[in-house]
Amino acid sequence: MTLCVLRCNKRIQIKELALKIIACIKQVPDSEAKVKAEDGKVTWGDAPLVINPFDEYAVEGALQQEEALGGTVTVLCIGPESARDALKHALAMGADDAVLVSDAALTELDTVGAARVLAAAVNKIGGADMVLFGRQTLDNGSGLTPAQTARVLGWPMLGLAGQIKVDGGSVTVERVIEEGRQTVNAKLPAVLSVVQSIGEPRYPSFMGIRKASKTTIPVWSLADVNTAAPAPIVSRVELMNPPTQEKEVEMITGESPGEIADKLADKILAEKVL
Amino acid sequence: MKTFVYIDHFKGEVQPASWEAIGVAKSFGTAVALVFGTDLDEITKAAFEYGADEVIVVDDSALTDYRAEPYASTLSALASSSSPDLILFPTTARTRELAAMSAVDLNTGVLTDVAKFEMNGEQLVATRPIYEGKVLEKTVCSGKPVMATIPGRAFPKPERVAGTASAAGTLTKAAAKTDALTTVQGYSASESAVNLGDAGVIVSGGRGVSNNPSLTPPAGMDEKQAEVWRAQQGFALITDLAALLGGAVGASRAAVDGGYVTYAHQVGQTGKVVAPDLYIACGISGAIQHLVGMRNSKVIVAINKDADAPVFKQARYGVVGDLFQIVPALTEALRKKLGK
Numbered sequence: 001m002t003l004c005v006l007r008c009n010k011r012i013q014i015k016e017l018a019l020k021i022i023a024c025i026k027q028v029p030d031s032e033a034k035v036k037a038e039d040g041k042v043t044w045g046d047a048p049l050v051i052n053p054f055d056e057y058a059v060e061g062a063l064q065q066e067e068a069l070g071g072t073v074t075v076l077c078i079g080p081e082s083a084r085d086a087l088k089h090a091l092a093m094g095a096d097d098a099v100l101v102s103d104a105a106l107t108e109l110d111t112v113g114a115a116r117v118l119a120a121a122v123n124k125i126g127g128a129d130m131v132l133f134g135r136q137t138l139d140n141g142s143g144l145t146p147a148q149t150a151r152v153l154g155w156p157m158l159g160l161a162g163q164i165k166v167d168g169g170s171v172t173v174e175r176v177i178e179e180g181r182q183t184v185n186a187k188l189p190a191v192l193s194v195v196q197s198i199g200e201p202r203y204p205s206f207m208g209i210r211k212a213s214k215t216t217i218p219v220w221s222l223a224d225v226n227t228a229a230p231a232p233i234v235s236r237v238e239l240m241n242p243p244t245q246e247k248e249v250e251m252i253t254g255e256s257p258g259e260i261a262d263k264l265a266d267k268i269l270a271e272k273v274l
Numbered sequence: 275m276k277t278f279v280y281i282d283h284f285k286g287e288v289q290p291a292s293w294e295a296i297g298v299a300k301s302f303g304t305a306v307a308l309v310f311g312t313d314l315d316e317i318t319k320a321a322f323e324y325g326a327d328e329v330i331v332v333d334d335s336a337l338t339d340y341r342a343e344p345y346a347s348t349l350s351a352l353a354s355s356s357s358p359d360l361i362l363f364p365t366t367a368r369t370r371e372l373a374a375m376s377a378v379d380l381n382t383g384v385l386t387d388v389a390k391f392e393m394n395g396e397q398l399v400a401t402r403p404i405y406e407g408k409v410l411e412k413t414v415c416s417g418k419p420v421m422a423t424i425p426g427r428a429f430p431k432p433e434r435v436a437g438t439a440s441a442a443g444t445l446t447k448a449a450a451k452t453d454a455l456t457t458v459q460g461y462s463a464s465e466s467a468v469n470l471g472d473a474g475v476i477v478s479g480g481r482g483v484s485n486n487p488s489l490t491p492p493a494g495m496d497e498k499q500a501e502v503w504r505a506q507q508g509f510a511l512i513t514d515l516a517a518l519l520g521g522a523v524g525a526s527r528a529a530v531d532g533g534y535v536t537y538a539h540q541v542g543q544t545g546k547v548v549a550p551d552l553y554i555a556c557g558i559s560g561a562i563q564h565l566v567g568m569r570n571s572k573v574i575v576a577i578n579k580d581a582d583a584p585v586f587k588q589a590r591y592g593v594v595g596d597l598f599q600i601v602p603a604l605t606e607a608l609r610k611k612l613g614k
């Protein structure tokens with residue numbers, strides 16, 4: 001009996017010291033891709049699908065905390081089978097394990113729906129001390145999912161964290177906003193979105209790539225995470241390419257920088273935009 | 275149609291797109307401005323002067339600092355009790371969280387960065403950029419209220435009519451929700467406030483800004499330090515021109531990644547799409563993300579030493595030349611002609 005209590009206490013203690021971190025990622029077409037609307041669909045030619053670049057900062061932030069305080073980093077992704085590659089990238093960076101949530105019923109998922117599925121998956125994993133996101137994705141770009149996941153979980157939201165410091169049962173972040181930097185604190189567990197100031201994401205190491213190739217990535221269905229497919233509230237009705245705006249450029253030339261500048265200044269003033 | 279317009283402010287400084295949102299709301303019907311925080315008299319007065327039919331003020335010490343949870347709960351409670359059809363926000367770091375959370379509470383959705391609204395019968399259809407603006411989508415929200423955020427300068431700002439305050443509209447005071455889960459412990463202002471979204475003029479620099487061979491960096495710098503030092507001298511020229519025109523300083527991703535200026539200056543890539551009246555690109559070759567981020571500008575001027583640079587395809591006026599000579603000469607020429 002006594003032994004059991006001691007063991008339990010020990011386990012609790014270990015759990016308190018070691019952080020359990022989940023980094024949520026998405027797979028998107030590479031930023032250089034020539035993305036177009038074609039026949040009502042978004043296409044990107046043969047451009048590669050990659051881990052959303054903003055999410056690499058979330059993985060980097062998670063790994064920094066794991067290095068500082070010990071613990072585990074799990075990467076979590078909703079997507080098709082091909083999204084394994086994005087998870088493997090995060091594993092190669094140093095994450096401990098990965099989970100893919102994939103289900104045929106997830107054809108149309110808006111951000112509230114994604115938040116509900118992610119929150120269900122976080123619970124299925126057994127909760128966490130911190131769930132980290134990138135600030136937004138390159139595809140939808142709305143940046144709503146982190147705060148919506150926090151709201152569904154009922155956890156505090158610390159958005160746009162450029163620095164993260166965990167101390168005991170709380171986390172303090174330096175929040176990078178247009179007006180400057182704010183120091184904000186919350187009790188754990190918390191949801192964070194991480195921005196570029198956290199530091200450049202590390203490159204996958206050779207060892208990391210080998211480890212990632214051997215790691216088994218479980219695929220969970222919606223039933224596995226005990227949720228149904230959320231009905232989309234926001235939906236797309238039309239897809240368009242932006243109007244092509246190639247303009248006839250007027251080149252300004254002259255004998256000297258002064259003459260060019262003088263002509264250019266006249267042109268700008270004639271546009272009446274100042 | 276009744277629209278709530280959330281007036282976003284930081285320590286009393288209102289994001290101008292909040293006023294633009296009042297203009298959009300008026301075009302649909304009744305505009306009810308929501309003002310949260312403390313010491314809100316000035317903002318309330320301005321909301322009426324920009325045309326709000328009603329202002330709901332929630333003045334509570336629990337809302338002194340913006341914090342996502344109590345702000346979202348306060349908004350959700352107001353929306354539940356007075357059932358607006360639409361809630362509009364200017365797109366900012368705060369409203370993305372606030373709208374996101376409130377949408378979960380109200381089981382509705384948020385259409386972000388809307389560039390255009392149209393009605394299809396009873397349904398509001400919003401056009402918004404996706405894939406960094408490479409593609410546009412028309413979206414609808416089946417929940418109620420519909421929530422939408424608008425970027426700066428996408429819609430005309432209504433004229434401010436002084437003296438209309440409170441005489442015209444109804445002022446309601448409402449209670450705050452105080453379920454704060456976070457504590458704000460400190461704040462430091464940016465060294466230079468960067469607000470590209472609302473700037474009428476943007477002068478931007480790219481990688482080319484570090485390529486001035488005629489500069490000799492101070493002794494003892496390594497190659498990278500020398501590059502950054504050169505770029506900072508170049509950005510000083512850009513800053514001079516921006517300051518003369520009352521504009522903001524922008525940068526390409528290459529300039530930000532090179533460490534020449536901070537991330538806050540970056541145009542493109544982060545979804546930071548700008549649309550000033552005048553955009554001057556200096557030493558920027560024109561990667562697709564950058565072009566997508568600035569091509570809605572009214573007049574684009576490109577200065578680059580490479581005549582084949584893609585940036586010239588988006589420009590109204592182009593100069594093939596050395597930006598280190600052209601930019602200061604342009605600053606001087608405009609200073610004279612503007613009589614400044």
